[in-house]
Amino acid sequence: MSALKRVQQWATFARIWHIYNAAWQNPFHSSELIKKYLMGMHKPIYHPMNDCGDHVIVINSADIALPGDEWKKRVYFHHTGYPGGATWTLAWNLHEKDPTMIIKKAVYNSMDGNLQRRYTMQRLHIFPDENVPKELLGNVSNEIRQLRPMPKRLDDYPEKDVKEFPKVIDYPKDYVLR
Amino acid sequence: MTTLFKIATNNYIKSVFNQAQRNISITSTLHLKKINEIQEGKDLVIYGEIVSSEREPYLLKSNHSKACPLCATGLDIKHTDVLILSQFVRKDGCMLPRRITGLCKTQQKRVTYLVAMAQKSGLMPNLTPAYSNKDPKKRYEWKKYNKYFDETTIPFKL
Ligand SMILES: [Zn+2]
Numbered sequence: 167m168s169a170l171k172r173v174q175q176w177a178t179f180a181r182i183w184h185i186y187n188a189a190w191q192n193p194f195h196s197s198e199l200i201k202k203y204l205m206g207m208h209k210p211i212y213h214p215m216n217d218c219g220d221h222v223i224v225i226n227s228a229d230i231a232l233p234g235d236e237w238k239k240r241v242y243f244h245h246t247g248y249p250g251g252a253t254w255t256l257a258w259n260l261h262e263k264d265p266t267m268i269i270k271k272a273v274y275n276s277m278d279g280n281l282q283r284r285y286t287m288q289r290l291h292i293f294p295d296e297n298v299p300k301e302l303l304g305n306v307s308n309e310i311r312q313l314r315p316m317p318k319r320l321d322d323y324p325e326k327d328v329k330e331f332p333k334v335i336d337y338p339k340d341y342v343l344r
Numbered sequence: 345m346t347t348l349f350k351i352a353t354n355n356y357i358k359s360v361f362n363q364a365q366r367n368i369s370i371t372s373t374l375h376l377k378k379i380n381e382i383q384e385g386k387d388l389v390i391y392g393e394i395v396s397s398e399r400e401p402y403l404l405k406s407n408h409s410k411a412c413p414l415c416a417t418g419l420d421i422k423h424t425d426v427l428i429l430s431q432f433v434r435k436d437g438c439m440l441p442r443r444i445t446g447l448c449k450t451q452q453k454r455v456t457y458l459v460a461m462a463q464k465s466g467l468m469p470n471l472t473p474a475y476s477n478k479d480p481k482k483r484y485e486w487k488k489y490n491k492y493f494d495e496t497t498i499p500f501k502l
Pocket residue numbers: 411412413414415416447448449451
């Protein structure tokens with residue numbers, strides 16, 4: 167085997183590390199994307215019996231966004247197994263307790279329940295903020311593109327940009343500014 | 345004159361009466377005004393001031409004769425376009441009425457929805473009432489978390 171072929175072989179079967187910024191992203195749409203990288207479905211050599219999945223680091227999981235009023239409508243069910251052991255937790259309550267749990271459950275539920283699922287989940291690293299350990303961040307070689315653009319707050323724009331942005335309407339002639 | 349006054353009040357034509365009361369002014373009374381409040385020690389000074397509009401040099405020119413200013417631009421506005429939406433609200437984040445915005449009925453309702461969406465997402469925290477704590481992350485319970493909206497849920501379609 168030539169040196170080039172040898173390196174190609176290593177590169178094909180090496181585990182790659184991806185990073186994904188979850189700020190302002192829908193966790194349930196993102197999980198369908200993250201799942202493909204975790205299972206290695208984006209590779210031409212993919213096969214369910216082929217262990218070719220990659221690592222994914224998810225940052226800013228505390229800043230995920232849900233549509234509309236889903237924070238108080240989505241419910242997580244848990245049963246301890248004892249009589250009367252059922253609990254229903256609202257999404258915002260769960261997020262308050264553990265800001266990584268919603269995205270973790272979303273990725274877990276997006277995959278089929280087979281023996282590989284637990285091992286695939288071990289390759290997912292979720293952090294509530296941007297503080298990722300250096301030894302993990304050193305492995306990262308790819309950033310997964312966000313699904314929706316991050317909105318910019320009005321007070322984050324410089325005052326000059328807000329003032330000089332093209333105006334659609336002007337005040338009437340006799341208007342008292344408020 | 346007295347007979348005219350009688351006829352006017354009998355027929356509920358108030359405008360005749362009002363116009364008789366109107367003062368004559370040599371200069372134009374129509375100006376953009378601003379009310380300033382300045383606290384000087386114990387005294388609160390409130391005075392009105394005639395100002396020229398800051399928006400005038402940046403106003404979009406429209407070739408349409410009938411379309412409202414927003415329809416004339418032909419834009420599909422999203423709730424994240426805070427630079428446009430902030431033009432339709434007061435300093436406290438309250439939506440301006442239609443007689444001031446000059447929009448058509450559909451656009452006025454749409455913009456009202458979009459402004460509410462932007463406010464709920466916490467994208468215009470500097471345009472809020474004075475009692476607001478200005479930080480969306482300090483809001484109550486579920487309101488402190490990021491949320492986004494789908495513009496197709498607005499019942500007023502263009
Ligand atoms: Zn219009």
